Amino acid sequence: MYPESIKKLIESLKFFPGIGEKSAERMAFAYLEFDKEQVEYLIDSMQETRAKIHPCPNCLSLTDQDVCDICSSPARDHNVLCVVEDPKIVFLFEKLGTYKGMYHVIKGLISPLEDINPEDIGLEKLLDRIKKEKFTEIILAFKPSVEGEITALYIKQILDGLDVEVSRLASGVPMGADMEYIDSLTLERALEDRKKIS
Amino acid sequence: MYPESIKKLIESLKFFPGIGEKSAERMAFAYLEFDKEQVEYLIDSMQETRAKIHPCPNCLSLTDQDVCDICSSPARDHNVLCVVEDPKIVFLFEKLGTYKGMYHVIKGLISPLEDINPEDIGLEKLLDRIKKEKFTEIILAFKPSVEGEITALYIKQILDGLDVEVSRLASGVPMGADMEYIDSLTLERALEDRKKIS
Numbered sequence: 240m241y242p243e244s245i246k247k248l249i250e251s252l253k254f255f256p257g258i259g260e261k262s263a264e265r266m267a268f269a270y271l272e273f274d275k276e277q278v279e280y281l282i283d284s285m286q287e288t289r290a291k292i293h294p295c296p297n298c299l300s301l302t303d304q305d306v307c308d309i310c311s312s313p314a315r316d317h318n319v320l321c322v323v324e325d326p327k328i329v330f331l332f333e334k335l336g337t338y339k340g341m342y343h344v345i346k347g348l349i350s351p352l353e354d355i356n357p358e359d360i361g362l363e364k365l366l367d368r369i370k371k372e373k374f375t376e377i378i379l380a381f382k383p384s385v386e387g388e389i390t391a392l393y394i395k396q397i398l399d400g401l402d403v404e405v406s407r408l409a410s411g412v413p414m415g416a417d418m419e420y421i422d423s424l425t426l427e428r429a430l431e432d433r434k435k436i437s
Numbered sequence: 438m439y440p441e442s443i444k445k446l447i448e449s450l451k452f453f454p455g456i457g458e459k460s461a462e463r464m465a466f467a468y469l470e471f472d473k474e475q476v477e478y479l480i481d482s483m484q485e486t487r488a489k490i491h492p493c494p495n496c497l498s499l500t501d502q503d504v505c506d507i508c509s510s511p512a513r514d515h516n517v518l519c520v521v522e523d524p525k526i527v528f529l530f531e532k533l534g535t536y537k538g539m540y541h542v543i544k545g546l547i548s549p550l551e552d553i554n555p556e557d558i559g560l561e562k563l564l565d566r567i568k569k570e571k572f573t574e575i576i577l578a579f580k581p582s583v584e585g586e587i588t589a590l591y592i593k594q595i596l597d598g599l600d601v602e603v604s605r606l607a608s609g610v611p612m613g614a615d616m617e618y619i620d621s622l623t624l625e626r627a628l629e630d631r632k633k634i635s
Contacts, residue, residue: 240528248485250482251475254467255467280449281452285480287442289476301443330439
């Protein structure tokens, strides 16, 4: 029904997460009405991103430099390391602008159910780096889930014996949340981790 | 904060309707994880669509042929013409698979408020075509709105004197709708246009 190239375009827009048939159709027709500059900017940036972006060899976050801006910055605190499960989490933290330490990206989380083992997510490289760079604190910033807990416990274990403090993100009631809509697991954790008001 | 090319990619994904900052970021990171074939398919289809798709010189719907498949098909009913305000509406009707006539696309609707006049939306070309191709029925398939009504009335007027039936889409309660959520204008129209059960 659609001309072949529009059909192909709709199919390929559906590669994006959350884009179904209707949204892809809407996007394809909008794309046909982009002006020439917009089309060039879009296709250029797509090609450029794929050509230039690669993992930083040191921390595995995404960069277009030989070594990423954070690893190579003398202004950052090289004593603290934040370990994240996905390169995009680095940018979430950077948006805050308050964290001044270093990062290390592992490839997802340990998941016995999905048969993802410690050796699959690059923990060896993490351990090597921690030994070499002598951090004083490691912050494990994984999502609060069974996999996050398992991975955090496993890392804590392999760091045993090294002179380094290991912490995890506080978990509890999100700011601004309506108490009645908080799930019981979150509430339980918030109660358990309650903080003394001093 | 983001590497330059990712920043550009996020900016350009926001050209699409309904894609804000968060969605564009999500799409950009997903894009970075596409495999090589997906990237090629996506960029190819984007380039191909822009190179090949153009308005059919006869009906102004979108095609990759000299004249579109519908205009050139002897299997279609060349006596009935459906006039739509946007090329994508043609594909909506084609998806139904029940309409077998021809189409004509005008460039939007007359809108006194937005200073869009009859001469801005290509009604002259429509009139020429109707005179030349001698249709027996013209179906005006505009969206139910003030602009749709004005445009329909205007077309009805300029066709006055020609031996052709002019109809518009039925307007009323959509199938499966919950009666309590129907707006009063729609309900009014549905009542006015009530059909005798025979």
